[in-house]
Amino acid sequence: MTTDPNAAGAEPARRAPAGAAVLREDVTEAIRAAVFAELAAVGYARMSIEGIARRAGVGKTAVYRRWKSKLHLVLDLVSAVAAQGLPAPATGSLYGDVRALIEVLARALRHPVASQVIPDLLVEAVRNPELAEAVRTVLLDPRHGIAAGLVRDAVARGDLPEGTDADRVLELVAGPLYWRLVVVRTEPAEGYDTHMDDLAKAAVAALSG
Structure with a gap:
């Protein structure tokens, strides 16, 4: 038996709004x-x-x-990757938070998009102010926010003095990681955990000193 779509109680079929493009x-x-x-x-x-x-x-x-331009297209994709795997460290200690931050950043820098695309974007950003601002918003600001939260918690615990600069945390941690994983593209074949521990200890000592 054929059901009349206009019969009482029947749900009318939903149609896409006129003129709306359906993106596959x-x-x-x-x-x-x-x-x-x-x-x-x-x-x-x-x-x-x-x-x-x-x-x-x-x-x-x-x-x-x-996407209206290649800039918006690239930044949309990079921001999607950058947003993955960036939990704020909350271990209860300065060393634990710094060590967790190192792991988070290292995981992000190993992503193929990061290792292949981000260096190229940073070079182009030097010549393109619009790209530089977009890269700062998409890539740098979220990481600064995580570092700022780390510092805020450490100050509240008394592990760091008031006025500690969150950017200094990133300089001490992200700089060596970026150099090794993106520029030189090498990782210690053995003793990875020891290497990460040493980096965390050095960063904590520099921040606390």
Whole structure:
């Protein structure tokens, strides 16, 4: 028996709003994958919407429906990666929090997007003020917020003096990690935990001194 959709009590079929574009998730994912591949292959400066669309197997319109420029596209993807795995350390001790922060940053820097894309973005940011501001907002501000929370907790416990600069925490911790994992691209073959412990102890000693 055929059911009359207009019969009393029947739920009317829901329709998409007129003029609303339905964005297919598989196309969106194909574009994201193409962006990572293009960045790794040609870098941010030479990357183009045309190249991304060609690699993704879609038209340029499909890209522009989702992002208005390559800057917004790249920053959207990088921010999604940067937001992953960034819990605020809360171990109850300065050493424990610094050690946890090291692990969080190391995990983020090992991500293929970070190791391949972020160095290129930082170079381009020197020449592009809009990109520099966006990178600061997307990548640096969240990490500064975590370091500021670490310092705030340490000051409340009496582990650090009032006025301790959160940026100094990042300089002591993120600098060596970035150099080893992104620039030199090496990790200690053995004694990884000892290496991380030594870095944490050195940072705590510098902050407390």
